[in-house]
Amino acid sequence: MDRRHFLKWISKGILSASGFWLCTSRDAWGKSAFDFALEGQNLIAAERFAEARDALKEAVRLDPESDWAHGLLGRAYYGLGQKTEAVAAFREAARINPADTYSRMMIEIITQKPIPRPKKSESPLTPLEKKARAEEESMFNRLTPEGGLAYRVKRVVIDPGHGGFDSGAVGPTGLKEKDVTLDLAQRLKRRISEKGKIKCFLTRTGDYYIPLSDRTVIANQYQADLFVSIHINANENRKAHGCEIYYCSETASSKEAARVAAFENAVLKYDEPFKKRPGYIDIEEILFNFERRLYWEESGKFAGVFQNRFQQALPFKSRGVHSANFFVLRSAKMPSILLETGFISNYDEEAELKKASIRDEIAVAVARGLLYGSG
Ligand SMILES: [Zn+2]
Structure with missing residues (x-):
């Protein structure tokens, strides 16, 4: 930057010295704007900012259209701590030469308000902050240290x-996802309750509609350690088959994961939009934004542990662990996973999903995955 300007000025100086550059003003002793600017530059390098400023003021007086001299003057002012004057000089340089990124950068640096340091919690916590902290603490208490991954589900x-x-999705012979998921959930609940290690609750026990957001609200109200949403996959490609485990993430782990999430989120359009008053700030939402990363991280770890046991007992092929932005998982104040237990769009798997025995096998596989994490 400076080198470029210097070379430009050198060429001007040469022209000036050889008499071609007639418009250059000189002071009483014959010093040109170039001479003053060069002197100013040397003084800045020597950190003699006050002298540099005086020389550079003279340079811009003699040549008001020199972006180089204005930029140097800005640096001299900046060195003196005169920020207002520095910004004015850098602005002048940037006006004359819009490509002068150095001056633009300096304006930005100087005019930027210092980022306020987060206040330490000297002030007493608000009830909401207390609640958020207690939730976070209880979540960490539920994590078991062994193996670093195990999660004790109660x-x-x-x-x-x-x-x-x-x-939901409908199979080639008319089997509906909503019916299979309800039956699977009920079988799973029976299976888990038999073992007596985990308390199990369902978000719905019949054929009725619950908005996606209400499903996590229910999980939060039950203060569950884990939220498991059960679905059946579907794909235009009727050959697609197998089970997938998902956890929530802001960006999808693959195009296919994004497609699955988009399909499962599609029902959102029927939900009542949450009306915000003008100026309304959802503090709980803001606080929760920090928490949810932790839950998602734990969900990912849990999904890995879960899948090891789950796939051993599964009557279908395991298609592994993936992540995407599932609305139904977003607001869960606990680790959460979403299972796609087979493809209803696949002729064979649709036929299998109709069988009580296969549904039992799936329920057993899910229960094994959950109980593994129950410590
Ligand atoms: Zn679904």
């Missing part, structure tokens, strides 16, 4: 996907 909320007018 209370689980099972969410049978879809319901009511929302049938």
